[in-house]
Amino acid sequence: MSILQTIKDKVRSRSIHVSYVDLGSCNGCDIEVLACLAPRYDIEQYGIYVHNNPREADVLIVIGAYTPGWQEKLTPLWEKIPDPKAAIAVGNCPISGCCFNRRGAYIDPPVSKHIPVAAEVPGCPPRPTEILAAILSVRDAVFANWEGRQR
Amino acid sequence: MKHTVDVNIPLGPVHPCFKEPARVKCETKGERIIAAEVELGYMKKGIERIMKGRPWQEVMFLAERVCGICSVIHNMVFIEAIEQVSGIAVPPRAAYLRVVANELDRMQSHLLANFSYCYTIEHETLGMYLLDLREKVMDVIERLTGARVTCAYIIPGGVRFDIGAQDEAFLRESLARIEDDLTRYTGMFESGPMIALRSRGIGILTKEAAMQAHAVGPTARASGISVDRRTEHPTYRQLGFEPVVRTECDNYARIMVRFGEVFQSIRLIRACLDNLPEGVIRGGGTCTAGETRYSGEAPRGELTYIIRTDDYGRVIDIQIQTPSIMNIEACCHVMIIGVDSVADVTSTFVSADPCIACTER
Numbered sequence: 001m002s003i004l005q006t007i008k009d010k011v012r013s014r015s016i017h018v019s020y021v022d023l024g025s026c027n028g029c030d031i032e033v034l035a036c037l038a039p040r041y042d043i044e045q046y047g048i049y050v051h052n053n054p055r056e057a058d059v060l061i062v063i064g065a066y067t068p069g070w071q072e073k074l075t076p077l078w079e080k081i082p083d084p085k086a087a088i089a090v091g092n093c094p095i096s097g098c099c100f101n102r103r104g105a106y107i108d109p110p111v112s113k114h115i116p117v118a119a120e121v122p123g124c125p126p127r128p129t130e131i132l133a134a135i136l137s138v139r140d141a142v143f144a145n146w147e148g149r150q151r
Numbered sequence: 152m153k154h155t156v157d158v159n160i161p162l163g164p165v166h167p168c169f170k171e172p173a174r175v176k177c178e179t180k181g182e183r184i185i186a187a188e189v190e191l192g193y194m195k196k197g198i199e200r201i202m203k204g205r206p207w208q209e210v211m212f213l214a215e216r217v218c219g220i221c222s223v224i225h226n227m228v229f230i231e232a233i234e235q236v237s238g239i240a241v242p243p244r245a246a247y248l249r250v251v252a253n254e255l256d257r258m259q260s261h262l263l264a265n266f267s268y269c270y271t272i273e274h275e276t277l278g279m280y281l282l283d284l285r286e287k288v289m290d291v292i293e294r295l296t297g298a299r300v301t302c303a304y305i306i307p308g309g310v311r312f313d314i315g316a317q318d319e320a321f322l323r324e325s326l327a328r329i330e331d332d333l334t335r336y337t338g339m340f341e342s343g344p345m346i347a348l349r350s351r352g353i354g355i356l357t358k359e360a361a362m363q364a365h366a367v368g369p370t371a372r373a374s375g376i377s378v379d380r381r382t383e384h385p386t387y388r389q390l391g392f393e394p395v396v397r398t399e400c401d402n403y404a405r406i407m408v409r410f411g412e413v414f415q416s417i418r419l420i421r422a423c424l425d426n427l428p429e430g431v432i433r434g435g436g437t438c439t440a441g442e443t444r445y446s447g448e449a450p451r452g453e454l455t456y457i458i459r460t461d462d463y464g465r466v467i468d469i470q471i472q473t474p475s476i477m478n479i480e481a482c483c484h485v486m487i488i489g490v491d492s493v494a495d496v497t498s499t500f501v502s503a504d505p506c507i508a509c510t511e512r
Contacts, residue, residue: 022171024194027508028219028300030170031263035289038282052167069172069193077165099213104200125219125300 005148012058012084012143014047016135019057021077024107025064028125029091033061036128048135054080058143059135065093065100065107066114078115086118086142087111088134095120118142157181160493164193168271168497171507175483177496184496187487189479194511202469207233207307207438210466214456215301217471218509220263222301223256224449225509230305232445232456233464237307239436243428245309246386251322251423252296252304254416258329259288260450261369261409261416264504268406269340271498272349280336284329291325294318309433319424326417337410350403354486354499357400364481367474368452369412370503372396373404380448390422402502409504438464451475451504473509 020033036043037050051057054077066074078087089111092098097109111117118141121134158179164172172193178186198217202210214229215222227249234241241249262285269278289299295314296302304311314322340346356366361374371378372394379394381387395411397404442459452474459468482503487496 019165021165022194022508024196025508026216026219026222026301027171027506028216028222030508031220032300034170034263034266035282035286037279038286039279040283040286052165054165064194065196067193067195069195073164073193099216100196100198100201102201104197106195106197127299 001145001148005145008147009144012146013139016046016048016059016139016143017053017057018048018050018059018061018135019052019054019081020050020061020063021074023062023064023070023074023094023111024067025091025093029063029093032125032128033063033090033131036132038128041128041132043132043135046132046136048132055082057081058085059138060085060087060115061131061135062087062089062094062111062115062117063091065097065109066111068106068108074114084143084146086138087115088131088138089117089120090131090134091126092122092124095122098124162497166497168267168501170267171505173479173505173507175487175496175500177487177493179493182492184487184490184493187483187496189483191479191507191511194507196512198512199469199471202466205466207460207464207466210469211306212301212303214471215303217473217512218449218506219300220260220506221256221450221509223252223304224447224454226303226305227253228445228447228449228454228456229458230307231447232443232458233307233438233460234436235443235445236441236458236460237436237439237464239308239438240434242309242431242434244313244430245432245434247423247427248310248314248432249305250386250390251314251420252292252302252310254420254423255288255292255295257450258413258416259285259292261413262288264450264501265406265409267501267504268402268498271501272346274343274346277336277339277343277346280332284332284336287325287329291322294321306433307438308436309431313432314427322420323424326420330414330417333410333413337407340406340410347403349495349498350401350406351399352401353490353495354402354502355400356481356486360485361400361481364485365477366452366481367477368449368504369405369408370478370481371452373408374398374400378453380446380453384447387419390419390426392419402499405502405504449474451506451509452478471512473506473512475504475506475510478503479505479510
């Protein structure tokens with residue numbers, strides 16, 4: 001691995017920009033992601049910044065069970081994120097649809113049908129520490145030596 | 152007059168200031184907003200459709216997941232509607248514990264709403280203080296009910312867990328600390344000159360306009376309308392409840408009403424703990440057939456459940472009316488119109504505390 005790659009890896013591992021998108025959840029996972037910002041969990045000590053702007057994001061946190069309103073919007077949103085990128089499904093809804101996955105509901109889980117998902121955090125809702133651990137685990141798996149693996 | 156629009160600015164659905172997907176389309180003339188429209192439909196899951204034909208044991212958990220932020224009040228209103236249908240009496244101790252859980256939930260919801268507003272006006276310091284304070288409230292909720300969000304604490308005929316002597320001491324100690332901190336933060340909000348520039352006199356919703364738009368909750372109370380469903384709730388009546396009302400009608404008033412209600416919630420919880428009756432926390436009863444309309448006061452305003460059940464306690468028909476939709480309409484038709492810059496659109500929208508999840512369900 002070249003020196004340039006080593007520097008890139010080091011910088012990337014300490015600067016992760018996060019965007020989150022709600023595809024129709026109950027809001028419970030939403031506020032647990034927001035709670036990660038609180039000084040108690042202090043997401044910024046790991047170099048993770050929540051900007052909610054897809055064009056400068058590295059990690060997309062996906063919450064919710066994929067409602068029809070997102071059919072033409074989620075894939076363009078995913079394509080706007082520059083490489084290297086990863087999506088994390090937070091909560092039961094993007095994984096299985098949770099309690100909304102019944103006959104008659106307007107949802108289409110899992111989200112991995114529509115965009116590639118790198119990590120899944122089950123729970124209804126998961127604790128902020130679990131969300132934080134998932135972001136940190138994705139950091140090493142997806143961003144390390146990205147250019148080298150592309151070749 | 153000819154309708155001229157300079158630029159049509161869409162905000163959202165993914166926007167740095169919005170927690171949830173909503174799209175606000177603003178027609179601007181220069182920097183001034185002359186019309187706005189809110190486009191919803193990103194969160195529609197069809198919860199009411201799923202609920203129909205299911206026993207109350209399942210509907211209870213679905214009702215809680217209408218809104219994750221104010222889950223306790225959805226639980227409480229649905230269960231109290233079921234109790235009203237079936238004529239189930241609640242033990243006095245359980246009724247008081249319900250108020251404790253509900254007020255703790257209101258505290259965390261209001262603190263989150265005020266955090267969002269401070270974050271939107273870029274006063275991140277105060278926002279982070281409030282979010283840290285919210286974590287203390289979440290600790291108490293977890294200690295009392297066993298979960299941070301969607302705790303399913305309230306069940307027909309009572310509550311799930313009793314409060315022990317140790318938990319009560321922890322609750323009282325936490326409340327004292329929260330009250331101290333919140334007094335300081337409220338002072339910061341009241342006296343901050345930059346906050347006043349972004350908040351005072353912006354997003355005016357007059358009393359007449361609020362009545363016309365059927366605004367509810369803190370948005371209505373900040374416009375001088377004294378409306379609160381808690382005044383009609385029997386347990387709150389015993390505690391001597393009075394709504395918090397302000398008359399400034401702007402963003403500042405809406406945030407201050409929420410701060411005032413957090414202090415009021417602390418007082419109500421203390422009154423509950425002081426007068427907590429002895430006895431059981433779960434009575435008996437059978438859920439039977441009937442039809443009713445029941446309202447409660449959610450953190451965002453009046454919440455109504457219209458339910459019809461059959462002999463086995465199954466929900467045949469259910470309609471939910473959530474508070475946010477009225478506030479969103481009031482926001483996009485009155486509050487946003489005429490604000491001086493596009494930057495104030497997001498802060499005004501957030502000050503009404505819109506909850507898209509419970510609006511669309």
